Amino acid sequence: SDGCYYHAWKIPGPFSVPLVGSAFLVTHIILYRIFELVCGKLDSLQTGCAKSWVGSQLYIATMRPTDTEKILTNCLNKSPFYENFNDIMKDTLLTSKVSIWKEHRKMINPSFNSKILNSYHDIFVSYSREMVKFLDDKEGAEQTDFLPVIWEKTVDAALATLTNVKPHVIKERQRMITITVKFEEILIQRFHTFWLLIDFFWKLSNLHKEHKVLCQTAHEIAENIIAEEYKSYESEDRNDDTIESKRFLPNLTKLNRTKQITRDEILEETSFMLMAASETAAITINTVLTILGIYSDIQERVYQELVSVLPNIESSPTQEELNRLDYLERVVKETLRLVPTIPFILRYADEDIKCDPYVFPAGSNLFVPLVLLHRDPEIWPEPEKFDPDRFLPDEVAKRHRCSYIPFSFGARNCIGFKFGMMVVKVMVATILRNYKVLTVGMKSWKDIQWDYMVMLKAKNSRLRFEKRKF
Numbered sequence: 001s002d003g004c005y006y007h008a009w010k011i012p013g014p015f016s017v018p019l020v021g022s023a024f025l026v027t028h029i030i031l032y033r034i035f036e037l038v039c040g041k042l043d044s045l046q047t048g049c050a051k052s053w054v055g056s057q058l059y060i061a062t063m064r065p066t067d068t069e070k071i072l073t074n075c076l077n078k079s080p081f082y083e084n085f086n087d088i089m090k091d092t093l094l095t096s097k098v099s100i101w102k103e104h105r106k107m108i109n110p111s112f113n114s115k116i117l118n119s120y121h122d123i124f125v126s127y128s129r130e131m132v133k134f135l136d137d138k139e140g141a142e143q144t145d146f147l148p149v150i151w152e153k154t155v156d157a158a159l160a161t162l163t164n165v166k167p168h169v170i171k172e173r174q175r176m177i178t179i180t181v182k183f184e185e186i187l188i189q190r191f192h193t194f195w196l197l198i199d200f201f202w203k204l205s206n207l208h209k210e211h212k213v214l215c216q217t218a219h220e221i222a223e224n225i226i227a228e229e230y231k232s233y234e235s236e237d238r239n240d241d242t243i244e245s246k247r248f249l250p251n252l253t254k255l256n257r258t259k260q261i262t263r264d265e266i267l268e269e270t271s272f273m274l275m276a277a278s279e280t281a282a283i284t285i286n287t288v289l290t291i292l293g294i295y296s297d298i299q300e301r302v303y304q305e306l307v308s309v310l311p312n313i314e315s316s317p318t319q320e321e322l323n324r325l326d327y328l329e330r331v332v333k334e335t336l337r338l339v340p341t342i343p344f345i346l347r348y349a350d351e352d353i354k355c356d357p358y359v360f361p362a363g364s365n366l367f368v369p370l371v372l373l374h375r376d377p378e379i380w381p382e383p384e385k386f387d388p389d390r391f392l393p394d395e396v397a398k399r400h401r402c403s404y405i406p407f408s409f410g411a412r413n414c415i416g417f418k419f420g421m422m423v424v425k426v427m428v429a430t431i432l433r434n435y436k437v438l439t440v441g442m443k444s445w446k447d448i449q450w451d452y453m454v455m456l457k458a459k460n461s462r463l464r465f466e467k468r469k470f
């Protein structure tokens with residue numbers, strides 16, 4: 001509309017891109033141009049926000065906490081960007097239109113309440129013990145890449161908590177990891193091959209064939225998990241009041257009986273939920289350990305806290321002990337500030353959003369770069385310094401509540417926020433109580449090479465583990 005052009009005209013932004021037809025091409029340009037723009041020029045613009053026209057689509061990036069709060073509270077629809085992930089995750093909590101999302105989130109939310117999450121504590125502990133046992137067996141060995149190792153444990157922990165299926169029953173569950181990695185590789189390859197960004201060529205390419213095979217396999221694995229869940233539903237004398245029946249997949253299975261959700265919808269939600277739960281947690285644990293490997297003085301402080309709260313090396317933290325690990329909590333928070341595992345969020349404006357002195361017009365795509373918001377020197381003095389004490393209560397109270405949002409904010413925030421913090425803390429606490437972690441040849445977090453696609457993950461973190469003496 002004319003209003004849209006008028007409002008957009010006032011927002012600074014030096015470039016536009018000629019009309020292009022493919023949604024994927026648009027996405028490509030957003031990522032590269034806006035990232036470049038936002039990273040390179042946002043602070044020099046001194047406005048905290050910038051726009052870019054990509055064909056007929058308007059993209060606006062902002063790193064002001066007040067705008068961020070307005071966007072995340074008022075715009076619950078996602079940008080078309082999210083349609084590009086993969087073909088079996090088009091209608092999930094993450095991606096679906098508000099109408100569907102609202103219904104599903106209402107059904108899924110109760111499975112993430114505190115009572116149910118607390119019942120997961122011992123399960124997380126048992127997988128963290130398995131992790132330590134794995135390290136014991138390989139003592140001293142340099143892990144060229146720790147991420148796949150910890151990821152196996154978070155997949156099992158996710159299956160053991162979000163479903164009633166015993167992880168070992170799902171023989172191909174480790175393939176969930178290779179498939180996810182492959183999906184991301186294909187996405188990256190597509191981004192780097194200009195002609196593959198045009199749908200017509202993409203559909204003809206071998207990469208697309210590979211993509212389809214992966215979708216098929218992911219679909220089969222999710223089918224198996226659901227079939228097992230149905231079996232356990234039928235075999236056990238079902239009591240719908242147990243805490244187990246309120247878990248994510250059992251709960252959806254129950255709602256399927258009363259036709260509140262279809263089996264296909266459950267399949268997509270499950271596929272996505274298991275991936276979301278395990279990959280984010282694994283990456284975060286890997287990042288925390290890498291950073292603590294670099295800053296050994298900070299690791300030492302974490303270790304001293306662990307020794308005082310957990311005098312016995314064999315013991316894992318109880319829930320009450322976990323809550324007393326304040327310094328560890330600050331370390332995890334500071335890690336997610338500097339390196340938010342999900343580095344940006346894209347929303348869609350259904351109506352005009354007033355962000356003084358600008359109006360972000362209806363129809364625009366709103367880009368919230370967490371990674372830049374979290375490094376804004378106006379909010380974070382010496383932003384590149386790793387300093388867990390930024391999260392002391394007095395410091396937190398001084399900042400705007402949307403200056404730090406690794407789990408997003410508002411009604412469409414991360415449903416697994418507490419779940420994620422719990423797994424990460426239990427795993428890191430148990431590993432560090434038993435092992436000292438070292439990195440090879442790195443002095444600062446800036447020596448880590450970051451993969452910058454959908455997730456922000458360390459590429460060259462080679463961790464070494466040294467058994468702690470009693």
Ligand code: HEM
Nearest residue numbers: 093094276277280281341342345406407408414415416420
């Ligand atoms: C541990 C680190 C984690 C981080 C940093 C993280 C971060 C986020 C962020 C930033 C979003 C919003 C994404 C967007 O709007 O584009 C999100 C959404 C989501 N996350 Fe997480 N997450 C984590 C762990 C988890 C876990 C453990 C689960 C599941 C148990 C989970 C499930 C989800 C789901 C289902 C959504 C979509 C929510 C909706 O749109 O209603 N996440 N997460």
